[in-house]
Amino acid sequence: MAALEASVAKAKETRRASGGPGTLHEIPKPAKKTAAKKTTPAKKTASKKKTAPRRRKSA
Template sequence: MDSMAVEHLEDLGDTLTDHYTEALLEVIEAKEEHREPAAPAGEEALTAPVVDLMAALEASVAKAKEARGESRPPATVHEMPKPKKTATAKKTTAKKTTRRRAS
C-alpha cells in the first residue's frame, strides 16, 4: 500500500487535471461576458427524440385490451343535463321586540 501512495499531488506532475474547476471557470467567464459557455471538448450535444406519452399510453392500453380479448367500442361521453333551478324560499328574520320596563 505504501508503494502506491503519493506523498504530495505535485509529485504526479501534469498527469492530473481538474476538469471540474476548468469547466466552472469557463461558465463564470461566459456569464460575465453575457454569452453561452463553450461546450466541453470531445462532447457533442445529445438530443433525444420527443415521445408523445399520451399516444404511447393509448397504444399500450389498446394492445393490452386486445391481448385480453376485449373488443368493446370506446365509451361515448354525454353532457350531463343542467339542474333545474328551483325557487328558494326567502327566510325572514324575527323582529326584535322591546319590553317596556314595569314602573
C-alpha cells in the first residue's frame, strides 16, 4: 500500500511540474462491510401427486 501511495505522490508531482491537463482523483478507502440480513421466503405447501405403484415382474 505504501508503494501505491508513493507512486501516486510521484505522479502528482510530475503532473504539477509539467502542467498536464489530467487530474488525479483521490481513491476513497473502502468502508467495512457488514453481513447482510438473511430473510427466509414464505414456505409454499406443495401437493404431491401420487403415482401408480410399480408392477412387480413375475418369475
